[in-house]
Amino acid sequence: GNSVTQMEGPVTLSEEAFLTINCTYTATGYPSLFWYVQYPGEGLQLLLKATKADDKGSNKGFEATYRKETTSFHLEKGSVQVSDSAVYFCASREGSNYKLTFGKGTLLTVNP
Amino acid sequence: DAGVIQSPRHEVTEMGQEVTLRCKPISGHNSLFWYRQTMMRGLELLIYFNNNVPIDDSGMPEDRFSAKMPNASFSTLKIQPSEPRDSAVYFCASSLGAGETQYFGPGTRLLVL
Numbered sequence: 001g002n003s004v005t006q007m008e009g010p011v012t013l014s015e016e017a018f019l020t021i022n023c024t025y026t027a028t029g030y031p032s033l034f035w036y037v038q039y040p041g042e043g044l045q046l047l048l049k050a051t052k053a054d055d056k057g058s059n060k061g062f063e064a065t066y067r068k069e070t071t072s073f074h075l076e077k078g079s080v081q082v083s084d085s086a087v088y089f090c091a092s093r094e095g096s097n098y099k100l101t102f103g104k105g106t107l108l109t110v111n112p
Numbered sequence: 113d114a115g116v117i118q119s120p121r122h123e124v125t126e127m128g129q130e131v132t133l134r135c136k137p138i139s140g141h142n143s144l145f146w147y148r149q150t151m152m153r154g155l156e157l158l159i160y161f162n163n164n165v166p167i168d169d170s171g172m173p174e175d176r177f178s179a180k181m182p183n184a185s186f187s188t189l190k191i192q193p194s195e196p197r198d199s200a201v202y203f204c205a206s207s208l209g210a211g212e213t214q215y216f217g218p219g220t221r222l223l224v225l
Contacts, residue, residue, distance in 0.1 A: 043216030096211030102155040
């Protein structure tokens with residue numbers, strides 16, 4: 001079946017540092033890929049998505065590129081802020097199916 | 113605009129008690145999802161409704177869990193009897209359609225003693 005593997009946290013960075021959170025997927029077809037963010041005490045929010053190979057999703061300074069050859073969708077940000085402290089989830093979805101497959105989540109803490 | 117609304121936000125109960133979690137999806141959304149989040153298992157889909165009809169309940173752990181959606185603006189997840197291993201955060205999410213972006217509620221943090 002489908003699965004998503006993301007780097008285990010926690011990740012602790014200083015403000016303005018570069019962020020990478022790795023995510024790889026397995027799927028039978030060509031899934032859509034997502035990054036969700038969960039701020040403390042809140043539900044998950046869609047951060048960005050990509051629906052086909054070589055697509056780049058971007059939002060709030062975060063980026064991720066759909067790499068079919070490496071089955072990856074790594075999340076990056078050039079300069080993190082304290083307000084980026086949250087749990088980040090990578091997810092996949094086959095076609096227009098309803099079912100999202102989530103990774104375990106990566107806790108990011110950004111210190112001033 | 114109001115997002116997905118869940119109540120209660122926190123629930124502490126004793127083993128054996130009945131627990132009812134409530135969800136109001138975003139108006140106009142026809143798909144509703146219940147998820148459970150734990151440290152050990154991450155996020156798990158419990159049940160999916162489309163147009164108020166349960167489509168996939170394969171994630172419901174056992175007969176102690178039941179979910180209903182009597183109308184387009186309300187859903188409940190019930191655990192009876194509750195057990196300590198049910199302690200988790202339960203999220204409700206809704207979307208315009210099955211393959212559309214899911215919007216999550218703030219969750220209900222359940223602790224069963």
